[in-house]
Amino acid sequence: MDAFLAVGRIVSPHGIRGEVKIDVMTDFPSRFDPGSQLWLEGETAPCQVVAARSHKGHLLVQLDCLADRTAAEWVNGRYLLIPRDQAHVLPAGEYYxxxxxxxxxxxxxxxxxxxxxxxxxxxxxxxxxxxxxxxxxxxxxxxxxxxxxxxxxxxxxxKLIPGLLPELETVGGAPAGD
Missing domain, CATH: 2.30.30.240 (PRC-barrel domain)
Structure with missing residues (x-):
């Protein structure tokens, strides 16, 4: 996947026409505009976005390579990718x-x-x-x-702020090591 960058993850099929529910992993929602090309993790050819719409905190996406619910079930859990050379340059302090x-x-x-x-x-x-x-x-x-x-x-x-690390185990009511 080094040559590619994940922009979303398929979390479930939706409906009977091959639509999939996506967890979006990009700050650039135009990646899912109709006509955009995305690669399914593990595949060698891209799919084209046919339609996309918001639905209960997720994005529902119709890809031309998923004709029905069976196809959508087959790709459940896989990432949607773009070629790394198409990635936007991020501002300093932001990372993929x-x-x-x-x-x-x-x-x-x-x-x-x-x-x-x-x-x-x-x-x-x-x-x-x-x-x-x-x-x-x-x-x-x-x-x-x-x-x-x-x-x-x-x-x-x-920076280790309070609550980040597990508490020390206690022995006989006192912190271990005392």
Whole structure:
């Protein structure tokens, strides 16, 4: 997928005519305008957008390569992609999701928390799922927490605000290690 960039993910079929419900993963909704070309993850030829409309917080999209509900069910869970060379240049401090996945995440003090495994889209803001020795951590993708992103070094530095790390386990009512 390195030559491509995800702009949406198919979350379910909708209706009987091959329409699919999409989680939009782009700030550029024109990617889904009728006539636009999108690639289904795993396919070699593009599909053309026939129609798109908003529906209950998602986008319903009709692609010319999905003729019916059976075809739509077959692609459920797959990403809709564009060639990376068609990606818009983002302003400084903004990143495409796939540029962040895999970054090592460390605290300001240098404590390795793990690697960024997934960007979770929420209503308020994005959240980074970090997997590491402490288990899974959810880090809000906000300026107060994310202090630095260094793509060249493959690293993200975060400020540990209260509630981000799991509480210390207690032994006999006192914090472990006391």
């Amino acid at each position: 999701q796939d540029e962040l996945v895999g970054l090592e995440v460390v605290s300001e003090a240098g404590q390795v928390l793990g690697h960024l495994a997934e960007v979770v889209w929420t209503g308020a803001n994005e959240v980074y799922l970090i997997e590491g020795a402490l288990g899974e951590l959810l880090i809000p993708a906000v300026a107060e927490v994310v202090q630095e992103v260094d793509l060249q070094r493959g690293r993200m530095v975060v």
